[in-house]
Amino acid sequence: MTSFGGSLGVVAVTRAGKRLAQRIADALPTGATVIDRPTAADALKTGFAEYDAVVAVMAAGAVVRILAPLITVGDKSSDPAILVVDEAGRFVIPILGGHAAGANRLAIELAILLGADAVITTATDVTGVPGLDNLGWPVSGDVSGVSRAMLDGEKVTLTSAHRWPLPALGENVVEDLGGEVGVDRPTIVISDLATQTGGDGTVVLRPPSLVVGMGASRGVSTDEVRRLLDEALQDAGLAIGSVAAIATAQIKADEEALIELAHQLGVPLVTHSAAALGQVTVPNPSEVVRAAVGVQSVSEAAALLGARECLDWPEQSGRRPADLSVT
Numbered sequence: 597m598t599s600f601g602g603s604l605g606v607v608a609v610t611r612a613g614k615r616l617a618q619r620i621a622d623a624l625p626t627g628a629t630v631i632d633r634p635t636a637a638d639a640l641k642t643g644f645a646e647y648d649a650v651v652a653v654m655a656a657g658a659v660v661r662i663l664a665p666l667i668t669v670g671d672k673s674s675d676p677a678i679l680v681v682d683e684a685g686r687f688v689i690p691i692l693g694g695h696a697a698g699a700n701r702l703a704i705e706l707a708i709l710l711g712a713d714a715v716i717t718t719a720t721d722v723t724g725v726p727g728l729d730n731l732g733w734p735v736s737g738d739v740s741g742v743s744r745a746m747l748d749g750e751k752v753t754l755t756s757a758h759r760w761p762l763p764a765l766g767e768n769v770v771e772d773l774g775g776e777v778g779v780d781r782p783t784i785v786i787s788d789l790a791t792q793t794g795g796d797g798t799v800v801l802r803p804p805s806l807v808v809g810m811g812a813s814r815g816v817s818t819d820e821v822r823r824l825l826d827e828a829l830q831d832a833g834l835a836i837g838s839v840a841a842i843a844t845a846q847i848k849a850d851e852e853a854l855i856e857l858a859h860q861l862g863v864p865l866v867t868h869s870a871a872a873l874g875q876v877t878v879p880n881p882s883e884v885v886r887a888a889v890g891v892q893s894v895s896e897a898a899a900l901l902g903a904r905e906c907l908d909w910p911e912q913s914g915r916r917p918a919d920l921s922v923t
Contacts (some may be wrong), residue, residue: 602648602698605631613683620651620681623709636677637662649677649693650703656680656691667692679703682711689715695730726763728784734802734837737794738782743784745782756786760803788838790829802837807866809843810854813859818856825857841866843898845873866898873897 604624608617614630621628631647633639636654640662643650652659659680667675677699678692688707690699700716707714718727728743729735745752752769759773769784785792785800794800812821813841829836842858844851858865876897 598916603646603648604628604651605639605643605647606651606653607631607636607643608653609636609681610763616685617651617653619685620653620706620710624706641666644678647676649679649697649699651679651681651706653681653683656689659691663692665740677702679706681706681710684864685710686712687715689717694718695727702860721880725766728799731762731801733804734835735799737799738797739799741797742782742784742799750782752782752784754784754907756803758786760786774856776894788835790833790835792835802835804877806834806901807841807843807899808839809895809900809901810848810857811844811894812848812851812853814851816851818853818854818860821853821857822860836861839863843868843901845870845898846895848894868898868901876900 605843606617606621606624606628608614608630615901617630621630621875629647632652633642636652636658640650640652640659641906643652644663644666659678663678675693675697677690677694677697679699679702680689680691681687688703688710690703693699694716695718700714700718702714703714707711722835725746728739742752746769749766749768752765753772754765755772755774756771757774759771765784781797783798785794785798785890786803787800788803788805792800808825810825812819825839826836829839839861841863842854842861843866846869848854849865849867873894
């Protein structure tokens with residue numbers, strides 16, 4: 597069993613390879629499938645397009661040749677995890693999606709299952725330096741350039757308005773709380789501000805700093821709540837990548853639009869009891885909300901339960917299908 601939670605396909609060419617492929621599929625979590633296509637190339641292309649991870653029991657060079665056209669037209673952040681296993685089952689080698697798609701971690705866990713060796717080649721893993729794309733936060737900007745500077749021992753500035761619990765990034769990464777983004781040195785910026793973007797020599801990490809409190813009329817559409825969220829964040833100048841949770845009342849726990857919104861963002865939908873919401877002092881109490889759900893606020897109170905300050909963004913016209921607060 598592994599911790600990998602996505603869909604996983606296994607591809608092989610020879611009879612011996614197919615036996616190993618079936619062994620791998622049986623050892624991996626539910627959902628692992630031996631991809632059966634007329635050719636290995638067809639199977640690999642199917643795996644690349646339809647699965648979160650692919651384990652290929654075949655030569656690494658062949659896998660690279662087959663997938664190269666697909667890789668060059670895509671984006672690194674959308675690549676699935678691609679791993680290669682030799683037919684003897686001695687080595688497991690991640691060749692694509694090592695950090696972002698979880699290939700390195702899957703390779704280590706699969707190697708344990710097979711009694712094989714995981715061959716990890718990404719520089720940050722080999723040197724023990726955490727990868728900027730492996731911290732669990734959305735990242736943008738010059739990831740390769742700044743990572744290379746970290747590995748080469750160059751001075752790298754880490755700037756943020758607040759201190760965040762990050763692993764040690766190396767002695768050459770110097771923290772500068774509240775500092776300005778340098779133009780003459782590699783810089784890592786931790787920010788939930790949408791105006792802060794990465795560029796040459798700069799990486800932006802989006803911390804999980806925002807809790808979105810939402811209340812909604814029954815049956816509101818996902819498009820409507822997403823529009824409300826996007827506009828609220830845009831008006832506030834905040835980045836959607838820093839949303840850590842959607843919070844609401846327990847009575848809204850089954851609201852499909854809120855469930856789907858949380859799924860789209862990859863964050864939990866957190867619910868609070870009416871008793872807990874009722875104990876929160878909010879800046880904009882509503883008798884309308886009190887009449888509907890028994891408390892004076894859902895969105896503000898739910899957001900405030902997760903943070904200390906509340907940025908309220910109400911709709912200004914017409915009936916409000918949803919209310920939203922960001923903290």
